[in-house]
Amino acid sequence: MQIKRVEDIYLPDSLLVLLFEGEKFSGINNEICEIIETLKSRRDFTGKKGSLLRVPLIQGNLYLLGLGKREDCKLNLIRDSLAKGLRNIGRNHNKSAFVYLENLKNFDSLCVALGEAAILCAYSFDKYKTKDEDYEAFSLNEIYTDIYDDKEISQGVKFAESQVYSRELANEPGCVITPEKLAEHAKKLADKLNLECEIWDENKIKSEKMGALLAVGIGSKNPPRFIHLAYKPANPVKKIAIVGKGITFDSGGLNIKPDQFMLTMKGDKTGACNVLGILKGAAELNLNVEVHGIIAAAENMPSGSAYKPDDIIRARNGKTIEINNTDAEGRLVLADALCFASELKPDAIIDMATLTGACAVALGKNRAGLFANNDELADKLLDSSTKSGEPYWRMPLEDEIISESLKSPFADLVNCGERYGGAIFAALFLKEFISNNIAWAHMDIAGVDFLDKERGIYSKGASSFGVRTCLNYLCGIC
Ligand code: BES
Ligand code: MN
Ligand code: ZN
Numbered sequence: 001m002q003i004k005r006v007e008d009i010y011l012p013d014s015l016l017v018l019l020f021e022g023e024k025f026s027g028i029n030n031e032i033c034e035i036i037e038t039l040k041s042r043r044d045f046t047g048k049k050g051s052l053l054r055v056p057l058i059q060g061n062l063y064l065l066g067l068g069k070r071e072d073c074k075l076n077l078i079r080d081s082l083a084k085g086l087r088n089i090g091r092n093h094n095k096s097a098f099v100y101l102e103n104l105k106n107f108d109s110l111c112v113a114l115g116e117a118a119i120l121c122a123y124s125f126d127k128y129k130t131k132d133e134d135y136e137a138f139s140l141n142e143i144y145t146d147i148y149d150d151k152e153i154s155q156g157v158k159f160a161e162s163q164v165y166s167r168e169l170a171n172e173p174g175c176v177i178t179p180e181k182l183a184e185h186a187k188k189l190a191d192k193l194n195l196e197c198e199i200w201d202e203n204k205i206k207s208e209k210m211g212a213l214l215a216v217g218i219g220s221k222n223p224p225r226f227i228h229l230a231y232k233p234a235n236p237v238k239k240i241a242i243v244g245k246g247i248t249f250d251s252g253g254l255n256i257k258p259d260q261f262m263l264t265m266k267g268d269k270t271g272a273c274n275v276l277g278i279l280k281g282a283a284e285l286n287l288n289v290e291v292h293g294i295i296a297a298a299e300n301m302p303s304g305s306a307y308k309p310d311d312i313i314r315a316r317n318g319k320t321i322e323i324n325n326t327d328a329e330g331r332l333v334l335a336d337a338l339c340f341a342s343e344l345k346p347d348a349i350i351d352m353a354t355l356t357g358a359c360a361v362a363l364g365k366n367r368a369g370l371f372a373n374n375d376e377l378a379d380k381l382l383d384s385s386t387k388s389g390e391p392y393w394r395m396p397l398e399d400e401i402i403s404e405s406l407k408s409p410f411a412d413l414v415n416c417g418e419r420y421g422g423a424i425f426a427a428l429f430l431k432e433f434i435s436n437n438i439a440w441a442h443m444d445i446a447g448v449d450f451l452d453k454e455r456g457i458y459s460k461g462a463s464s465f466g467v468r469t470c471l472n473y474l475c476g477i478c
Helices: 032-042 075-091 110-120 151-171 181-192 202-207 213-218 266-284 329-344 357-363 375-388 401-406 422-431 467-476
Strands: 002-005 012-021 052-056 063-068 096-100 142-145 194-198 223-232 238-251 290-299 312-314 321-322 350-352 369-370 391-396 438-444
Touching: 002 110, 012 032, 012 075, 012 438, 032 052, 032 063, 052 075, 075 096, 075 110, 075 369, 096 266, 110 142, 110 151, 151 181, 151 266, 151 467, 181 194, 181 223, 181 266, 181 290, 202 213, 202 223, 213 290, 213 312, 213 329, 238 329, 266 290, 266 350, 266 375, 266 467, 290 329, 290 369, 329 350, 329 357, 329 422, 350 467, 357 369, 357 422, 369 375, 375 422, 375 438, 375 467, 401 422, 422 438
Parallel strands: 002 142, 012 063, 012 096, 096 142, 238 290, 238 350, 350 438, 369 391
Antiparallel strands: 052 063, 194 223, 223 290, 312 321, 369 438
16 A cells, blocks of 8 residues: 655545534535535535544545544544545545545644554455455555644555554454464564564473463474574663463364354464564564564363363473363463563563453453553553554553462462353463563453454454554554
């Protein structure tokens, strides 16, 4: 997708105008203004939030998109609306679009949102569909705009490309992306971007005392992998570790999931895919922060060699864990990864995981859970979340009763508590593996990782929610 400054009043084959309810439009040229005012007076288009109207002109099409009342509009709505409008244009055989932004120029980071929408609107996971004669490719490849901020647009484009990279991987099914394949993708990315890259196979995982990751991966014929990437600029201001849950398929293991819960569990590697997307973004934006990407990858399967309820395993920091549910596997693989991250003594650790159905029940499909042992880190992440339009809600990381339920009669910890407070239990479990007083945030992205229908910037499937929040955060510290 190319994004260019519009020369004079050049009208390509489509024109996108975002309109507020009750606001007179006076841009572009008299003809367009007249059309818009006529449509308004006939109440064909009033600017109602979410409304979209295509008006065929002699030359090309005019697309009108309603934003509702100006006072209620946030950048997030503009980003979503731009994506919706551009997606429609691209599906309508139009190759180029002029996006009129003059009436929106008071919104901060407007061109970041345009860059993001331009890339995200064009993405769909359709590589496995046969392209027969009815197939219509997305045709839009040139966007012109009257308000052009070079730096903002390129930032938005890079943010979105990182998200698309993660979505493309997360959408792949479990038969394509195994832990080994995920590691190959990480290596390929590292080679391309000159990142440091270390991959541990199951033997090394064992000798490195990652007993929890090993236990989860042992039941599958596709063995586990531990992946460590590092982006190291010359004089970084900070060192940040980003940790991802990389369960390439979560069947539940011997505590097998019922059918309707197993479907979409290819998405249980989204945290890991996001980590790779963030590393790509950090390197391509030349951020002045050292960023470590840490991934614990395994396939959670039932088999004769699988780990079992009642097993007692030992994590990298020496803590023992009694397994009472093999479906609570994410916290186990993360335990070893968080120990490793703590050993690097970074300024902060952020982990991302499709960790608990309980978090999705609590917050729905549009908001992720944020847990943190440090208010400053939490506030910075919430601020980045608002900027990127990926909503989070801070959840408690303190609870006497739930903390008590983490104890096992036979080991240091159990891996699973009662149903109530399941997301908090999981977060408190993870906290046991953070050492050296490091500022740490845990993002539970279960529920927001996968969309069953397209919405705003998202197409159906993996959302890779969290990539832009983290990139925004990293941009903010350098
Ligand atoms: N990967 C799941 C969590 C999940 C659920 C992600 C729904 C996305 C959508 C996780 O490994 C899991 O199975 N969690 C269990 C925990 C329980 C056994 C304590 C759950 O949420 O039911
Ligand atoms: Mn599970
Ligand atoms: Zn899982």
